Amino acid sequence: MMPTTAGTVLHCDLDGTLREIRSDGLGISSVLEIARRLDHQVVAKDAVMARDFIAASKRDGAAFNWMFAIDLAEGPALFRFDGSVFDGGLLVIVGRPKAEAATSQKAIDAMSALNNGLVNRLREMARAAPPAGMGDQRSPPPFTAREHEVVVLLLDGLSNHLIARRLEVEESAVKARLRTIYRKLGVASRAQAVKALLG
Amino acid sequence: MNMVLPGTPNGAEIAALGVEAFYSHHPSAALRYPAGARDACRRDMLMHLIYVEAAAALDSLPLLIDYLAWVRALIGNLGLPVADLRPALDCLAQAVEAVRGSQGQDTARLLRRGLRELDRLPPEFASLACSGGPLTGPSAKFLAALLAFDYPKAAAILFDAVEGGADIAATLPDIVGPAMREVGRLWHRGQITVAEEHAASAATQVIMARFYPRIFATERRGPVLVAACAEGELHEMGLRMVTDQFQLGGWETHFLGASTPPKAMAAFAARSGAAVVAVSAMTVASVPAAASLIALLRTSPGGNGRKILAGGYPFSVDQDLWRRVGADGTAADGRQALALADDWVR
Numbered sequence: 111m112m113p114t115t116a117g118t119v120l121h122c123d124l125d126g127t128l129r130e131i132r133s134d135g136l137g138i139s140s141v142l143e144i145a146r147r148l149d150h151q152v153v154a155k156d157a158v159m160a161r162d163f164i165a166a167s168k169r170d171g172a173a174f175n176w177m178f179a180i181d182l183a184e185g186p187a188l189f190r191f192d193g194s195v196f197d198g199g200l201l202v203i204v205g206r207p208k209a210e211a212a213t214s215q216k217a218i219d220a221m222s223a224l225n226n227g228l229v230n231r232l233r234e235m236a237r238a239a240p241p242a243g244m245g246d247q248r249s250p251p252p253f254t255a256r257e258h259e260v261v262v263l264l265l266d267g268l269s270n271h272l273i274a275r276r277l278e279v280e281e282s283a284v285k286a287r288l289r290t291i292y293r294k295l296g297v298a299s300r301a302q303a304v305k306a307l308l309g
Numbered sequence: 310m311n312m313v314l315p316g317t318p319n320g321a322e323i324a325a326l327g328v329e330a331f332y333s334h335h336p337s338a339a340l341r342y343p344a345g346a347r348d349a350c351r352r353d354m355l356m357h358l359i360y361v362e363a364a365a366a367l368d369s370l371p372l373l374i375d376y377l378a379w380v381r382a383l384i385g386n387l388g389l390p391v392a393d394l395r396p397a398l399d400c401l402a403q404a405v406e407a408v409r410g411s412q413g414q415d416t417a418r419l420l421r422r423g424l425r426e427l428d429r430l431p432p433e434f435a436s437l438a439c440s441g442g443p444l445t446g447p448s449a450k451f452l453a454a455l456l457a458f459d460y461p462k463a464a465a466i467l468f469d470a471v472e473g474g475a476d477i478a479a480t481l482p483d484i485v486g487p488a489m490r491e492v493g494r495l496w497h498r499g500q501i502t503v504a505e506e507h508a509a510s511a512a513t514q515v516i517m518a519r520f521y522p523r524i525f526a527t528e529r530r531g532p533v534l535v536a537a538c539a540e541g542e543l544h545e546m547g548l549r550m551v552t553d554q555f556q557l558g559g560w561e562t563h564f565l566g567a568s569t570p571p572k573a574m575a576a577f578a579a580r581s582g583a584a585v586v587a588v589s590a591m592t593v594a595s596v597p598a599a600a601s602l603i604a605l606l607r608t609s610p611g612g613n614g615r616k617i618l619a620g621g622y623p624f625s626v627d628q629d630l631w632r633r634v635g636a637d638g639t640a641a642d643g644r645q646a647l648a649l650a651d652d653w654v655r
C-alpha cells in the first residue's frame with residue numbers, strides 16, 4: 111500500500127548542480143555525493159524535460175527550485191517517486207520496490223513537514239514584505255499556458271518557423287507571443303530572453 | 310465525551326489481539342495470506358481501531374459508516390479479499406471489549422451497528438471521499454499538468470485563470486480543490502501511487518504560494534484569524550486555503566499549520582488577539598484532538614467572546630459534528646467560512 115522510498119535521489123540546485131543522494135529510506139541521507147553530471151545523466155535521458163525544469167527553477171528564484179529525477183539504473187520510464195520541497199528544492203525520491211512500509215511512511219511524513227514548512231515561510235515572507243510593488247519584484251513572470259509552450263521550445267533552440275510548426279499555429283502568432291514574453295522578462299532580444307530564462 | 314486519542318495506550322495490544330483472533334477463527338487466512346502478512350494486518354487493524362474509537366468518542370455513526378465504506382472500497386481496489394473485512398472487524402470488536410471494559414463495549418456496539426448499517430445500504434454506497442463527478446475545465450487541465458510533472462504549465466493554468474479577470478479568492482479554490490479531491494480518488498482507486506499523490510500536492514502548494522505577494526497586497530481591516538490543524542493532522546492545504554480567503558477578505562490571518570500543539574495554539578491566539586480561531590481536521594482520527602483543542606481554547610486567556618470555527622472532511626460527512634466538538638460553527642469552504650465570520654464580527 112505504501113510507496114517505496116529507499117533508492118537514489120537526484121536533487122537539483124539553483125545553479126544546476128545535480129546532487130545524487132543515496133537515500134536510506136528516510137528521505138534524506140547523510141552521505142551527499144555531489145555530482146556535476148547533469149549532461150550525462152539527466153540530459154542524455156530526457157533533454158527537454160531536464161532543460162525545462164532547470165529553466166523553470168531559475169525563473170522561479172530561490173523558492174521554486176524544481177527538480178526532475180530519474181532512477182539512474184532504470185531510466186525515466188520507471189518513475190516511482192515521492193516528492194516534496196526541501197531546502198527550496200523539490201526533492202524527489204525514486205523508489206525501490208523493497209523498502210519497508212513503516213519507514214516509507216516516516217519518510218512521507220518528514221517530507222510533508224518540510225514542504226509545509228517551506229510554504230508557511232513563504233506566507234510569512236509575503237506578510238513581512240511591503241505591499242507596494244511586492245508582486246512585481248518577487249513573483250516570476252507569470253507566463254500563460256500558451257506563452258509557456260513557446261518558452262519551452264525557445265529554450266530548445268527552435269526557430270520561429272519550427273516553433274510555429276510544432277505548435278500548429280501561424281508564425282505571426284509565435285512572434286506575438288514572443289513579444290509578450292520579452293516584455294514580461296524585460297528584455298529586447300531572443301538571446302537576452304534565453305539568458306534571462308536560464309539565469 | 311470520552312476522548313480516545315490516536316496512539317492511545319494499548320492500541321497495538323488490541324490490534325494484535327484482534328489479529329490473533331482473526332487468524333485462529335479463520336485458519337484458512339494463514340494459508341491465503343503470505344508469510345509476514347500478520348504485521349501488515351496488525352497495522353491495518355490499528356488503523357481501524359483508531360478510526361473506530363474516534364467515531365465512537367464522537368458518537369458518530371455517519372463517520373463510522375463513511376470510514377467502513379471507504380476502507381471496504383480501498384481493500385477491493387488493492388485486490389485484497391473484501392470478504393475478510395467483516396470477520397476481521399468482528400474480532401476487533403471483541404478485542405476492544407476485552408481490553409477496554411465498559412468504554413470498549415460502547416465502541417464495539419457502535420462498530421457492530423455500523424457494520425449492520427453498511428450491509429443494509431446498497432452495495433454501490435460510497436464514502437464521500439470517493440464520490441464526485443468527473444473533472445472538467447481548468448481543474449482537469451491543472452490536474453493533467455500535475456500528473457505529467459509539468460509544474461510550470463500547472464502554474465500557468467492558475468495564473469491564466471486569474472489574469473482572465475477572475476479574483477484569486479474565487480478562482481484558486483475552485484480549480485485546485487476539485488483537482489486535489491480527484492488526486493485522492495485516483496490514489497484510493499490505485500491509479501496513482503502515494504508518491505505521485507505526494508508530488509502533486511507538494512507542487513500544488515508551492516505553486517499556490519506564488520500568489521502570496523498578491524494575497525498580502527490586499528488591504529487589511531483588522532479582525533484577526535488564527536488557524537491551525539488539530540494535533541496529529543497533517544492535511545493543511547484545505548485550511549490554508551480557508552485562511553488565505555480570510556486574508557483576501559481583509560482579515561489579518563495567522564496560519565499555524567499542520568499538527569499544532571494545543572498549548573501553542575492557545576497562547577498564540579491570546580497573544581494575537583484573535584477574534585476568530587479556525588481548527589481543521591481532515592480525518593476522523595484527528596477530530597477528538599480538534600475537540601480537545603477547542604475545549605482548551607474556551608478556557609484559555611482571550612477565550613471569552615472569541616468565536617471558534619471547526620471544519621474539514623469529517624464535518625461534511627457528519628453535519629452536526631461541529632456542535633458536538635464544541636465549536637460555534639462550521640463551513641464547507643473558505644468562502645462560506647468568511648461570510649459566517651464576517652457576520653460574527655460585524
Ligand code: B12
Nearest residue numbers: 438489493510543544545546547587589619620621640642
Ligand atoms: C494531499 C493529501 C494528503 C497530504 C496532505 C499534504 C498537505 N500539506 O496538506 C498527505 C500526504 C500529508 C496526506 C496524508 C494522509 N492522507 Co490524505 N489526502 C490528501 C488529498 C489528496 C487532498 C487534500 C486537500 O488538500 N484537498 C483540497 C482542499 C481544498 O480540500 P479540503 O482539504 O477538503 O479543504 C476544504 C474543506 O474541507 C474546508 N475546510 C478544511 N479545513 C477547514 C477548517 C475550517 C475551520 C473550515 C471552516 C473549513 C475547512 O475548506 C477547504 C477549502 O475548500 C485528500 C483527498 C481529498 N478528498 O481531499 C486525501 C485524503 C484526505 N487523505 C486520506 C488519507 C487516508 C490519508 C492518510 C491516512 C494516508 C496514510 N495512510 O498515510 C494520511 C493521514 C495523515 C495525517 N495524519 O493526517 C483520505 C481520507 C479518507 C478518510 N476515510 O478519512 C483522503 C480523503 C483520500 C481518499 N480519497 O481516500 N494526504
